[in-house]
Amino acid sequence: MYCLLPLLVFILVWQAVSESGVVNRTLFPPASEVFLAIVELIKSGELLVHVKSSIWRVILGLTLGSLAGTTFGLLTGRIKFFEESFSPIFQVFRSFPPVAVIPLVIVWLGIGEIAKLFSISFAVFFPVWVNTHIGASQIPVHFLQAARTLTNSVLKKWLKVILPASMPFIVAGMRNGVAVAFIMVFVSELAGSSNGLGYLMSVSQLTYRMDNLIAGLLVLGLLGALTDYCFVKFTRRLFPWIGKTQS
Amino acid sequence: MDRKNTVLSGSGLTVSYGSNVVLEGIGFSVKEGEFVAVVGESGCGKTTLLNAIAGFVSFSGVVDKPKKIGVVFQNYAVFPWLTVEENIAFGLEGDDAAVEHYLAMIGLDDKREGYPFELSGGQVQRVALARTLAASPELILMDEPYGALDVYTRDRMQRWLLDVWRKEKKTIVFVTHSIDEAVFLADRVLMLKNKRIAGEFPVKFRRPRSKEIKYSKRFAELKKTIMKAINED
Numbered sequence: 001m002y003c004l005l006p007l008l009v010f011i012l013v014w015q016a017v018s019e020s021g022v023v024n025r026t027l028f029p030p031a032s033e034v035f036l037a038i039v040e041l042i043k044s045g046e047l048l049v050h051v052k053s054s055i056w057r058v059i060l061g062l063t064l065g066s067l068a069g070t071t072f073g074l075l076t077g078r079i080k081f082f083e084e085s086f087s088p089i090f091q092v093f094r095s096f097p098p099v100a101v102i103p104l105v106i107v108w109l110g111i112g113e114i115a116k117l118f119s120i121s122f123a124v125f126f127p128v129w130v131n132t133h134i135g136a137s138q139i140p141v142h143f144l145q146a147a148r149t150l151t152n153s154v155l156k157k158w159l160k161v162i163l164p165a166s167m168p169f170i171v172a173g174m175r176n177g178v179a180v181a182f183i184m185v186f187v188s189e190l191a192g193s194s195n196g197l198g199y200l201m202s203v204s205q206l207t208y209r210m211d212n213l214i215a216g217l218l219v220l221g222l223l224g225a226l227t228d229y230c231f232v233k234f235t236r237r238l239f240p241w242i243g244k245t246q247s
Numbered sequence: 248m249d250r251k252n253t254v255l256s257g258s259g260l261t262v263s264y265g266s267n268v269v270l271e272g273i274g275f276s277v278k279e280g281e282f283v284a285v286v287g288e289s290g291c292g293k294t295t296l297l298n299a300i301a302g303f304v305s306f307s308g309v310v311d312k313p314k315k316i317g318v319v320f321q322n323y324a325v326f327p328w329l330t331v332e333e334n335i336a337f338g339l340e341g342d343d344a345a346v347e348h349y350l351a352m353i354g355l356d357d358k359r360e361g362y363p364f365e366l367s368g369g370q371v372q373r374v375a376l377a378r379t380l381a382a383s384p385e386l387i388l389m390d391e392p393y394g395a396l397d398v399y400t401r402d403r404m405q406r407w408l409l410d411v412w413r414k415e416k417k418t419i420v421f422v423t424h425s426i427d428e429a430v431f432l433a434d435r436v437l438m439l440k441n442k443r444i445a446g447e448f449p450v451k452f453r454r455p456r457s458k459e460i461k462y463s464k465r466f467a468e469l470k471k472t473i474m475k476a477i478n479e480d
Binding site for chain 2: 142143150151164167239244
């Protein structure tokens with residue numbers, strides 16, 4: 001329960017500052033008004049539409065970006081040819097702030113779903129790739145030697161040894177990817193969309209509905225935190241051995 | 248030595264890492280069903296010898312070895328992402344009977360769904376040996392498999408290994424830094440020193456061996472002989 005105390009203090013201070021008249025109430029609506037705005041958005045069904053759109057984009061972008069990042073990470077981490085061919089270019093691309101590619105994506109792909117998915121996947125790809133690359137290149141040699149003595153199947157070595165041995169790093173990369181995906185979905189919806197939380201906030205700003213804008217921001221933050229929580233729970237359940245050492 | 252009976256042999260085996268020669272002109276042979284221990288000081292090249300036999304490092308010289316070789320490592324080679332059952336089955340192609348046999352052999356039937364992190368050090372090493380045996384190797388190389396275990400577990404694991412070896416009739420080359428362990432387990436102890444096999448000591452204790460032989464005078468004398476040979480300049 002202690003964790004709720006700072007939150008309660010934060011809400012009370014917010015309410016008090018807004019009610020005090022020190023700040024413009026229209027620009028800085030109190031917590032109670034934002035809460036009512038959330039209730040109204042839920043009742044009208046508008047919030048659900050925006051949340052569903054944003055979440056769907058995050059899931060698809062995260063999946064595509066993670067699949068590509070994991071595949072290339074395993075290849076560059078284990079095969080010299082791939083490392084020498086792809087790592088330098090990925091390292092250059094990785095240095096770009098992901099949001100900086102959005103203007104170019106709009107020019108090339110427009111503002112439709114493909115463009116949004118590309119932006120999110122592009123941003124997710126790099127943290128997943130670099131983590132997978134590190135994990136795959138640092139697999140303890142005993143695992144590889146044991147696999148070599150036990151099976152001649154190349155596919156089995158990749159699927160049952162190299163992939164799971166890299167899994168702690170892949171999971172860490174994907175967790176970074178989740179955070180990046182939420183940033184990218186917001187930015188790409190701001191840049192042009194007819195739904196999604198980014199769109200809701202963009203429209204709220206244009207119409208001076210600060211209560212809705214802050215409501216959208218809070219929902220986006222909550223969704224990000226909830227997704228991260230679910231991701232951690234899910235991966236712990238799926239890979240219970242990660243982070244565990246022998247007793 | 249009868250060539251038909253020889254499972255493993257090497258001659259002129261030399262391993263170098265750059266300009267550093269680790270093993271030089273090593274010659275040896277191991278008979279079918281024999282238990283050979285390799286001892287020597289730390290850094291003398293015991294693990295390198297096993298790695299060369301297993302094909303993990305490049306070498307010059309000749310090694311005549313069987314096609315199927317199993318290796319049991321000291322640490323971390325049991326796959327942590329697979330359960331006990333999946334680890335044992337790794338080298339098999341759907342042979343459920345073999346999995347059941349080895350699960351029963353290591354006494355971990357009730358932990359078949361467990362992961363290595365849920366097991367003790369001794370249990371993990373039993374899984375490692377079962378996984379190796381299940382793949383039906385003609386030769387098993389063991390690299391200080393009990394080096395990380397406490398003395399009591401180690402003692403128990405040595406007796407268990409002898410029991411398994413007697414039943415499975417496998418050829419084993421066992422690297423250890425413990426002379427006590429080498430003398431208790433092996434038919435023959437090879438001593439690595441100055442990059443070569445500098446001594447060979449037959450162990451003539453009757454089998455099956457009980458732990459009582461460790462307290463005998465003959466056991467102590469053989470240990471002393473090997474120890475002196477290692478420490479001699």
